[in-house]
Amino acid sequence: MRLLLVEDDELLGSGISDALERASYSHAWVQDGKEALALASEEVFDLIILDLGLPGMDGLEVLSRLRAAGNSTSVLILSARDAPRDRILGLNLGADDYLIKPFELDELLARLMAIGRRRLGASSNLVKIGRLQLDLAAQSISLDGQPVTLPRREFMLLKKLIETPKHTLSRGQLEAAVYGFEGDVASNSIDVHVHHLRKKLYPEVIRTVRGMGYQLDPLLDNEKIADEPVH
Numbered sequence: 001m002r003l004l005l006v007e008d009d010e011l012l013g014s015g016i017s018d019a020l021e022r023a024s025y026s027h028a029w030v031q032d033g034k035e036a037l038a039l040a041s042e043e044v045f046d047l048i049i050l051d052l053g054l055p056g057m058d059g060l061e062v063l064s065r066l067r068a069a070g071n072s073t074s075v076l077i078l079s080a081r082d083a084p085r086d087r088i089l090g091l092n093l094g095a096d097d098y099l100i101k102p103f104e105l106d107e108l109l110a111r112l113m114a115i116g117r118r119r120l121g122a123s124s125n126l127v128k129i130g131r132l133q134l135d136l137a138a139q140s141i142s143l144d145g146q147p148v149t150l151p152r153r154e155f156m157l158l159k160k161l162i163e164t165p166k167h168t169l170s171r172g173q174l175e176a177a178v179y180g181f182e183g184d185v186a187s188n189s190i191d192v193h194v195h196h197l198r199k200k201l202y203p204e205v206i207r208t209v210r211g212m213g214y215q216l217d218p219l220l221d222n223e224k225i226a227d228e229p230v231h
Contacts, residue, residue: 001046001116001163002177003027006036006062007078008054012101016049019105024139024152024159025112026180033057037065044176045073046163047115049108052079052090060093067094074115078103113137120163127162130220132205134162143201150200153178157193161206161216170213190214 003020007013008031020027028043030036033054040048040062048066052059063075077090080101087098096118097111113125113136120127125137133142141148141158150158160177161169169177171190178193179185186192194206194214207215 001025001112001119002044002160002180003112004036004040004043004045004048005029006033006048006054006059007031007051009051015105016108019109023109023112024156026156026177028180031055033059033062037062040066040071040073041069044173046119047074047076047112049076049078049112050095052077052081060090063090063093063095074119076108076111076115078108116163129162129165130217132158132162132201132220134159148200150197154193154197154200157190158197158206161214165216165220166218168209168212168215174214 003025005013005016005020005027007016007029010031013029013031017027017029028039028045030039031054034056036048036050036054037057050059050063054062059077059079063077066073066075074096075094077095077098078101079086079090079098081087082100087100090098096115099108099111116136117125117127125135127134127136131144133145134140135142139155141150141155156178157174160174174190175185178190194208197206198204204217204219207217209215
């Protein structure tokens with residue numbers, strides 16, 4: 001998933017950002033409500049981690065305006081506002097989850113995985129699609145039941161394609177998922193990652209759609225297998 005972190009506390013934001021990086025989440029971090037609204041309106045994110053007490057614009061106002069504009073991006077609220085009415089208001093405005101500060105980073109990551117499972121229509125951390133299995137908790141991939149070791153960026157690219165199996169993603173979309181807001185990304189970086197994934201998995205695992213981008217092997221989606229419980 002490509003995330004937008006909106007948190008004005010420098011220490012907390014830095015800690016969350018580091019945790020997201022370790023968990024292989026591509027993300028951007030902003031500290032102002034107006035900047036968050038502008039960025040979320042211009043860029044495509046899979047999930048927004050949203051603080052409420054923000055400079056520029058309160059987080060609830062950011063959420064309300066996004067939903068009013070038809071933006072359906074998943075939102076996880078972070079807030080020290082722990083009264084039931086605050087939680088109810090946030091959820092009624094369209095948040096997918098509400099986490100009260102202070103919290104453990106492991107709980108935040110677990111809630112992100114839960115939202116990711118819902119987006120994939122899975123009931124466990126193991127998502128099977130054809131010959132591939134994605135383990136959201138271990139951040140790993142296996143092929144025909146055998147683990148495949150992938151560098152972080154190759155894993156992120158494949159994960160993005162698995163999350164959107166019926167869609168063709170452009171190089172720009174894949175660059176955003178893999179590199180986030182890093183600058184100086186080589187023009188052929190995605191092509192190189194795709195080449196390596198085809199060699200490590202099998203040639204047809206990623207299909208090139210001429211003039212448009214890349215798509216997960218369509219046969220995989222047709223053979224989708226129900227996810228199994230984690231023991």
